[in-house]
Amino acid sequence: MRKAAGIFLLSIGLAAGARAELAPVDLVYQLAPTTALSAGVLEGGTRFSRMLALGDFGLGALSPVDGEIIVLGGKAYQADLEGRIRAVSDQEQTPFLTVKRFTRDQRFTLSQVRGMAHLARALDARLPSANGVYAVRLDGRFQALKLRSVPRQKPPYRPIDQVVAEQNVYELADVTGTLVGFRLPDYLAAVSGAGYHFHFIDQERRRGGHLLDLRGEDLTVSVDRGAGVALLLPEDEAFADADLRLDSQSTARFQRAVRGEAGQ
Numbered sequence: 001m002r003k004a005a006g007i008f009l010l011s012i013g014l015a016a017g018a019r020a021e022l023a024p025v026d027l028v029y030q031l032a033p034t035t036a037l038s039a040g041v042l043e044g045g046t047r048f049s050r051m052l053a054l055g056d057f058g059l060g061a062l063s064p065v066d067g068e069i070i071v072l073g074g075k076a077y078q079a080d081l082e083g084r085i086r087a088v089s090d091q092e093q094t095p096f097l098t099v100k101r102f103t104r105d106q107r108f109t110l111s112q113v114r115g116m117a118h119l120a121r122a123l124d125a126r127l128p129s130a131n132g133v134y135a136v137r138l139d140g141r142f143q144a145l146k147l148r149s150v151p152r153q154k155p156p157y158r159p160i161d162q163v164v165a166e167q168n169v170y171e172l173a174d175v176t177g178t179l180v181g182f183r184l185p186d187y188l189a190a191v192s193g194a195g196y197h198f199h200f201i202d203q204e205r206r207r208g209g210h211l212l213d214l215r216g217e218d219l220t221v222s223v224d225r226g227a228g229v230a231l232l233l234p235e236d237e238a239f240a241d242a243d244l245r246l247d248s249q250s251t252a253r254f255q256r257a258v259r260g261e262a263g264q
Contacts, residue, residue, distance in 0.1 A: 028135065047092070051097050052075075057072060057099060064155075065152070067152075082168065111218060116213050161252075169260070
């Protein structure tokens with residue numbers, strides 16, 4: 001097996017007034033660039049135990065893209081095609097995962113949220129800078145959630161936005177739980193995606209999925225500002241042999257998938 005192990009540090013905050021020393025807990029860790037999913041690299045050999053050693057909060061995919069993954073409290077959960085939750089074992093594998101050791105820097109309440117666009121504007125108004133890297137957690141009772149999950153994929157694998165063409169969309173009403181997500185700046189779009197990306201899990205650990213839309217009141221927001229993004233490269237042949245050269249659609253494919261828009 002050819003290995004392509006490595007770590008790149010991106011967007012490291014070392015300006016005056018930043019943390020005196022850069023600690024591992026300050027970083028967001030991402031397994032594989034989003035261009036890999038865009039290129040159809042949906043199967044990966046990285047164990048969850050390896051990623052959970054780096055972070056206790058996050059989201060991503062189960063190999064070979066089967067449902068949606070939520071990481072909360074140091075545990076990984078899978079939301080299957082119907083949104084049912086099960087615990088993921090340390091030995092199961094992932095092709096793509098973003099995690100951070102969550103340490104709250106900010107806390108505030110959103111009195112009312114009426115949709116994804118409203119949520120993004122409300123959060124942006126409270127974050128220190130549009131150029132920062134943030135882990136974002138929302139807790140409370142949600143009046144309505146529009147979620148999705150995707151079926152287990154089979155080879156030959158397709159780009160991630162084509163996978164979303166088979167997504168199952170479902171809704172939850174009056175449910176208490178947690179949104180787990182990240183906000184990444186536009187300049188990282190080609191590697192990590194840009195904007196907000198959230199997955200949901202309920203308080204009972206029974207239902208969840210990828211967030212498409214929401215309504216809620218008096219939601220508690222906790223924000224952890226990261227010092228940068230550490231990109232970890234998978235150590236498997238699928239990634240090593242993939243053509244990950246950027247084209248005009250590479251970034252757009254992942255962004256469409258996050259929004260729940262199917263590609264051609």
